[in-house]
Amino acid sequence: MTGHDANGHETEHGDGRGGRDNHGDGRADGSPPGESRRGRRSGALRAVGLSLAGTLVLGVAAAGWVYWRLDDNIRGVDVDSALGDNRPARAVTTPSPSGTASAVPLPTEAVNILVLGSDSRGGDENRELGGGDSSGARSDTAMVVHVDAGRTSATVVSIPRDTLVTRPSCPLPSGGSTEVSHGAMFNSAYALGGPVCAVKTVESLTDVRMDHFVEVDFAGFAKLVDALGGVTVTTAEDIEDEDSHLSLAAGTHHLDGTRALALARTRHGIGDGSDLGRIGLQQTLVKALLEQIASTALLKSPTRLYRVADAVTAGLTTDTGLDSLAELTELGRSLEGLSAANLTTVTLPVLPAPSDPNRVIPDEPRASDLWASLRQG
Template sequence: MTGHVESGGAGRPKGRRSTVLKIAGLTAAGLLVLGAGAAGLAYWHLDNNIKSVDINQALGDDRPAKAVTTPSASASASASPLPSGSLNILVLGSDSRSGKENKRLGGGSSSGARSDTAMVVHIDAGRKKATVVSIPRDTLVTRPSCPLKSGGSTAVAYNAMFNSAYSVGGPVCAVKTVESITGIRMDHYVEIDFSGFAKLVNALGGVTVTTDEDIDDDDSHLHLAAGTHHLNGKQALALARTRHGIGDGSDLGRIGLQQKLVKALLDQIASTSLFTSPAKLYDVADAVTGSLTTDTGLDSLSELVGLGESLRGLSSAHVTTVMMPVVTAPSDPNRVVAKEPAAGQLWKSLR
């Protein structure tokens, strides 16, 4: 019949269908914009969490030369665009009590901040092997003159405790002191506080560590029987700080525990497929970035993730952990000094 419109889709008024399509399209576009905006906001949030120090600007040319490295043949043949040259990174654990969480985890009433843990991480060209060298905080060293934020510089100090460098001149002086001891230029600097370390372990789902002896340390509040344990963040931090419940009660005993933790963290990162799970990566980044201080070469989320991805092939089985050789200081039985020529040979081998 003339003028009759059937109820099938072919006969639906074009204006109505066009309106529906427009609404659907705008809705989809809106969702995409909101999603991109949320992702951008999350990225901005994480990026701005990271504190940084321009160590290169502060130290200028008064430091060891950069190492010139050539990646291994297998690394060179790889199609991966990730960097693969060798790296030297100074990793410090700060005992700062700033903030409620650090005070709670650190206990006591210590003021200021010192380097509670210091590790020189040397990553071989190709980034498949690494050596982690712990420097005991009680080592007596010649602390070089360091620039200060307020202008001027500190005086050279002889027979100074290694961890005092951070106290008097922050990350810049810590790096300069390590470079003066080792003769090795630090390509990067990473510092994490008590809270950040505990949050990292929790975000990874804990770490599994095997202890060779019972640990009973009332100061760190850690009590573990010898054996294998899965630790949460607070327990892992206590293990990293334990010294009175093991060995001779000195700083040297706990270095072995800290090195176990380094390997345990690598194993846990591998088991969680961190770099193939955006949600897990975000959780870890959100937990850690607010507690990180880096050099300006690592002060963005993209740079940190890029470094992590370049180390994806590094397993705990290919990480060697050692302590800088030391002996009891002649001037103080509670302090140590570098044992020569062994210490010098160790640094030379890394150079």
């Protein structure tokens, strides 16, 4: 309100009801101007900062858990130490393209990978899908994947499991080694000595160094197909196979993981019932999976990407050169230029074995010529 001083000049006094006080700043407590607003703003910023920090910590923890989970899924076998130096020579390393933006250039040399499909891990899931137990390890699928230098084209060579081969002496996990066996079934190598003996038998048969091996079990394959949203394949004839529990009319079908696995295992329901008919179906599946992966925008869906990565690694056994998420990721990135259109699938040329019409032997010299072409890079 207004008053007068001793000289008759008007003065203003605080009225105790929110008016300006004798400090002249509009605050009854005498605090500096704007302090309340700054305090509120500072508190809000601290809250936002703490929230962001908490989110960041949780994000880092989650990312760390995901990496650990995927990395821990992979089982490694030290093939190099087990087999020593008495093996075919490695492919010659080619220089990386100049001017690459990558701090660590991706590998570009030719690479050979032995891919095995097996039921060796056992467990309830594998038994439900038709797999065996841990004491009855089998490898019904064997493919030598040769990726050419530059890694934009590849050849997949399927080896019939009924092929009679000379199985070399293989080291055993329990110590000692197996005897050399002439005229042994190819898939007996895995059953007898696991991945190490399978790799050594393939190298003995082909004189091609296997830079890596990858083994996928039944459950892992089915989960991968499901994580990708299924796979589309076309069959030229009706399939009725009681053993694999698959009934499929000729034509194009979109299969879930269980049915895709049944197709990969079908033998008696197609062709003459031999392993050669099954190999044709497996090669069709390989190309279809590549096409499905290429058409699935995994990077746009972190959830799907994680499901696919978890499925891939959960059923995986590799050599120790690929048994970490970082090493698998590097291999995958080096193969980004590889498409189904640049993938050639062939089967090892074979003839009926004179000793047993239910077995086959390599058809020479065609078989040797095929392996020689892979050694050329």
